[in-house]
Amino acid sequence: MDKIQLGEFIKSIDPDLEIKDGKQFTEVLVPSSKLHSLATQLKEKEEAQFDYLFCLSGVDYGHDLGVVYHLRSTIFNHVVVLKTRTSERENPQLDSVSDLWKTADFHEREVYDLLGIKFTNHPDLRRLFLDNSWGFPLRKDYVDDINIVTK
C-alpha cells in the first residue's frame, strides 16, 4: 500500500484518527487510550501486517510527553508512524505494546528510564541505564548543573 491507501485503510479502522501525510511516512496521531487497539489491528489485519517495530522513541514536546512508533511490514514494505501523547507530566502512563512486538520491551524501558513514561502491562519495567537517584534526563525541564555544561 502506498501512503494514500494506507491513510484510507487506517481511516477504515477508526475514522476519528487524525492522519497527517508526512514528508516520508504516513503519520497517525493516536489518543493514548486507542493506541493498543490500533496497534493490535495494524499488526494483525491481513492487508496491513505491520510486524516489525523498527523504532520507538519517546519525545518531550514541551508541554506533552509523547511516544513515536515507527512500524514497518516486512511483507508489504510499507511504513506507518504512530504518535501518541499524554499531557500528564507527573505520572504519565501509556499502554505497552511489548506484547505485540517483543522489541518494545527494551525500547519502553529506555523511554521509561529517560523520560519517565510508565507503560502499563509492561512485563519488567525497570530503569535501564540509570539508577533510581536520577531524574528523567531527556525531559526538557531536566536540570543537572554538574553533569550538563552548556556554553
Place this chain on the structure above:
Amino acid sequence: MLFDIVSANSAPLPSEPWWRVFYDFSSLTQSINTSLNDAMSPFWTTVTEMLIIGVLFLLFYAVVGLFLVYAERKVCAFMQNRLGPNRVGPFGIFQTIADLVKLLFVELIPIKNADSFLFNLAPFIVIIAGFMALAAIPFAMGLHAIDLNIGVLYVIAVSAMGVIGVLLAGWSSNNKYSLIGAMRSGAQIVSYELSVGLSIITIVILAGSMQLSEIVEAQRAGWFIFRGHIPAFIAFIIFLISSTAETNRGPFDLAEAESELTAGYHTEYSGIKFAFFFLAEYMNMFIVASIAATVFLGGWMPFHVGNWVGFNIIMDFIPPFFWYIGKTFFVIFLMMWFKWTFPRLRIDQLLTLEWKFLLPINLVNVLIMAFIVLMGWHF
C-alpha cells in the same frame, strides 16, 4: 640407598657399545653413593641423598617451568605473527624471571570468606603432585631418582593427584566461577585418566614391562611408535589428546576457560600462590610430555635406522640427555601447537569425545596390539 636401586638396574653390560659406557650416569651416582656410605651410616646416607635430589628437583622444576613459560610465549607469538617477549634481555629471555620476581613481590590478597587452610594448601598439593611424578622419570641413562618396577603406573597415579589441588582451590575460594571451573576439572580428569592409562597399556603390552627404564631399554632396536605399527601410533595420538586434557591445557582448558570463567579455579589466587599454579601447569605439561617421549619415542634412546651403521654412530654421539630433552620438547611443541590453533570444547563435548570416541578406539587398539604381540608381528 636410592642410588643403589638406580645403579643395580642399569649397570652397563660388558658387551655394550662405547657410548653406553661413556654417557652412563650410573657410574657418577654410584661414586657419590659409595663416598656418602663411607662417610656416614646408611640412614643418613639415604637422608642426604634425598635432600640432594630434592634440591636438584627444585632447581630443575623452577628452571624448566620458567623456560617453558618463555617457550610457550615465544611459540604462540610466532604462530600469531608476533614477536613475543623481546624487552627484558636479548630476545626477552629474562622476561619470565622478571615476571616471577614481580609475582614474588605481589601482595597475597586474603579472601574474606574463603576456607583459608584449604585455600593455602591447594597450590602445594598441585606442586607436590608434579614433584612426585618427576621422581620416576628417566632423564638419561642411569639418571633417575628412583626406578620403580611399576614406574608407569606410579607416574599416572601420582600426576592425577593434582586434580585434588584444583578441586580444593576451586571449592575453598568461595567464588562461583572457581567452583564451576573446579567441577569441570574434576569431571574432565576423572574421565581422561582412563584414556591415558589405556594408551600407555597398549605400549606396556608391547614392552612387556611397566618399569620405565626397561621400556626405554626395550626400544633400543627402534622406538615403539615405529615398532608397534598403526596401533602404537594411534595410542600416541590418543595419549597426546588425553594428556593435554589431563593437564587442563590447549583446547581442553575448560577449568580455567578464560572467556567463560575469567580464570577458573585460580581466579582468587594472587602472587606466589598463583605462580605455583602457573608453574604447575607447565610442569605437568613437561611430565606428560616426558612420559610420551619415554614410552612412545624411546626416551633417551638415540634414533637408529636399521642397518645404516654410519648414521647410527653419528646419532650415538649425541648424549642421551639431549635426546630425551629434544623428544620432550617436540611433544611439548605439539601440545602448544594444539593450544594455539583450536577453539575450546564445551564440557559435554569434552566428555563425549572421551566416552564415545577415545575410549572405544582405545579398547579396540589394546586388543589389536595384544593380538600383534601374540602373533609376533611387530618389528
Place this chain on the structure above:
Amino acid sequence: MRSIINYLKEIVFGVWSLMKGMKVTGSYFFRPGTIVTQKYPNNRKDLVMFDRFKGEVVMPHNEKNEHKCTGCGICEINCPNGSIEIISKSIVTEDGKKKRAIDKHIYRLGMCTFCALCVKTCPSNAIAFAQGFEHAVFNRALLIKTLNKPGSQLMKGVE
C-alpha cells in the same frame, strides 16, 4: 555397518579439519618474515605518521614569529566540546585603527576529540593538525596549551 562407517568418517573428517587449522598456524610459525609487530619505542626515529594524521592542533608560525590567526573565534564556536578558547585583545594598528586581535589561543588537548571541525572551518587556515602523538604527561595542566607563541604577531595581509 553404515553407522560404523559414518562413525569412522566423522573421525577422519574431524581430524582432517583440525589438521587444516594446524597447517595455518604451523606455516606462520615457520615464516618469521610475516611478523607484523612494530618495535615502537625503538623505531621512533624512522616512524613517520601519515601527513593527514590528526595528532594535535597547532598554529604554524613562520620564521618571523607570525601566525595567521585573526582571533575571529569561529573555531571556538565550532568546537563541539569546548576545547578551544580564544582570548582576544584590541590593538591599535599602524594606521591608527582599533582592531581585534588574538591574545591567547588556548587549546585543551585533553578534551579534544579530533573531529577536525576547527581546522576545517578556520577562514584563514591559521590552525592545522600536527603529527605528534606522544601526548602522555604526568600533570593534566600540561595538556592545556597556548597555541600562539609569545610575542607572535598576525601575518601581514591576513584579514
Place this chain on the structure above:
Amino acid sequence: MEEKVKNITTDEQQEYVINMGPQHPSTHGVLRLVVSLKGEIVKNVQPHIGYIHRGIEKMCESITYPQIIHLTDRMDYLSAHINNEAVCLSVEKALEVDIPDRVKVIRTIMSELTRIQSHQLWWASFGMDLGGLTCFFYGLRDREKILDIFEETCGSRMIVSYNCPGGLMYDIHPNFQKRVKDFIKYFRKILPEYDQLLTGNVIFHERSKGIGKLSLKDAISYGITGPSGRASGFSCDVRKHEPYSAYDRIIFKEILFTEGDTYHRYVARIEEMWESMNIIEQLIDNIPDGPFAVKMKPIIKLPEGEYYQRVETARGELGVYIISDGNKNPYRVKFRSPNFVNLSVLNQIASGFKIADLVAIGGSLDLVIPDIDR
C-alpha cells in the same frame, strides 16, 4: 544498582546466579549479564546496561548538526563511518541538497571498508570467545591494513569523522585507490585462511551448529537486524530495501540463511566480507570526478519537521530520528541503535544452553557496548 541485584536474588534464591561482567573477558566491554544457572545450564540472562551511558541523545540537543558527527562516531565505534553517514544523509535529505556522485561513491567504499574491518574485529573476538586465541591476532593483523587506509585518508584510524553534512571533510588521499586495491588482493588470499582456521574446524562446528536458534518470527518481533537477523531469514538489508549513497547502482546480493543459529550468524558475516569486497571492486576504479563536498551554509538549520534515516551498519539497521524545530540545534535526536535491539534477544536465545554457549551466542550477536548504552 543495588536494588536490582537484591530483587533477583530474592525472587530466585534457589538458582546459582553469577555475574558476568561488568569486567568479564567475554562481554567485550562493560556489559553486565546476571546469569541464573542450573548446573552449567543457563536458565535466565538479564542484561544490565548503562555503565557507559553518556547521554548522547541529550548532548545532541545542545550542539549543531555538524557537531553531532563526532558523537555518532563514538556510538558504534566499529562502524563509525556508517553512523556518520546516517546523520549526514538525514541532514542532506532535510535540506534537499544534491550530493555529488563522487561523494556518494567514496562514502560507499568507505562504508564497506568499515564493514569489513568491523567484521574482522568481530571474527577475531569471536574466535577468542570460543577459546581460539590465535584468531584474535589474525583478525587484528588484517584489520590494521584497513585502519592504515583510514589513517592516510581521514587522519584517524577508528573514529574517522570523515563525513560532514554536504559531503566529506577532505578529498581522498592520492594513494587511496591503490591501497584499497592492494588490500582487496591481499584479503582475498587471507580470508580462506580464516575458513581453514575456524569455519571448517570440527570443534567450531560442534560449538556453534544448532546453538542459540532464533526463528524468523522472533527475529522480526525482536527486530534483530544485520547479519544476525539475516541468518534467521529476515531480509532486512537497508542497502537493498532503501538504497542510499551509491548502493542503487551496484550489484550485490543480500546474504540470507534460514537456520538462525550461531554458525549461520557466523557464516553470514564471513560471506558479507566477500560481498563487501565485491562492492568495493565494482566502485574503486570508477570514482567519478567532481567536488568532494557541497558548500553548505556556515550554520545549518533544518526546516521544521521530522526526519528518519536508516542505514545498514556492520551490525544492523541504524535509524536516526531527528525532530527539528527550525533551530540550529535539533529538538530531539533518537538513535535506533542495532546493538541495543540485538541485545534484547539474548535471554530468549541463550536460555536452555550451557554457559559456554552463552559466550558463543553473545559473540555471534556481535555486540558493541557503547552503542547499546549511547
